[in-house]
Amino acid sequence: MTIKEVQTTCAYCGAGCQILFKVDQEQNKILEAVPAPGRTNDGTLCLKGHYGWDYINDPQILTKRLKNPLIRRGGKGAPLEEVSWDEAISYTARRLTEIKEKHGPDSIMCTGSARGPGNEANYVMQKFARAAIGTNNVDHCARI
Ligand code: SF4
Incomplete structure (x- = not known):
């Protein structure tokens, strides 16, 4: 395995911490992130910088990329269904109004x-x- 080191700027927040990615060159896969010397991070990273990049290797890790609004018409636990933006916005406005009135x-x-x-x-x-x-x-x- 050939490991390449790539220094970049963490994309999570505006602090601009410097990250050194260790990349498996044959598989083009990030193996590890370690802090790189930077003006704002001074050799450290927060948890997002350390571990929050694994979605790059597998975009299914957290959730699939959303392409359309989804609603659980049947409530908690019901399957998510794709809906139009108009329906999603109306549904959200109605639910927020109901919650505000009740609670x-x-x-x-x-x-x-x-x-x-x-x-x-x-x-x-x-x-x-x-x-x-x-x-x-x-x-x-x-x-x-
Ligand atoms: S490592 Fe943490 S503090 Fe630094 S830029 Fe990334 S998210 Fe922000």
């Missing part, structure tokens, strides 16, 4: 993401939580 706005929590959507989407999410739902239950994936 109050603080029974709902919204979370933003550091990964792809950018500041604007996170701004809209907190605005939705506060102005539409009526809760300050807003958090961020960095605290996971």
Whole structure:
């Protein structure tokens, strides 16, 4: 087995930690991630940097890539069914309204993401939580 080392920047959050991937060159597979010296990580990585890359080798590890919205019409445990965006948005709005009416706005929590959507989407999410739902239950994936 020939192992190649590839230094790159962790793609999970905005900290910009440097990672050294050890790659099996014949199979083009990442075997291990270790910290590389970087200005922000100083020889360390968090758990996401250490272990959160295994989906690259097998995209089925966590969940299959979603291509359409899915709903469990039968409730918890029922199979997921593909639906249109219009149906998914109507369903979600109806369920959030029902939950808010039954349990109050603080029974709902919204979370933003550091990964792809950018500041604007996170701004809209907190605005939705506060102005539409009526809760300050807003958090961020960095605290996971
Ligand atoms: S803090 Fe963790 S997730 Fe963020 S860049 Fe560094 S290793 Fe990646």
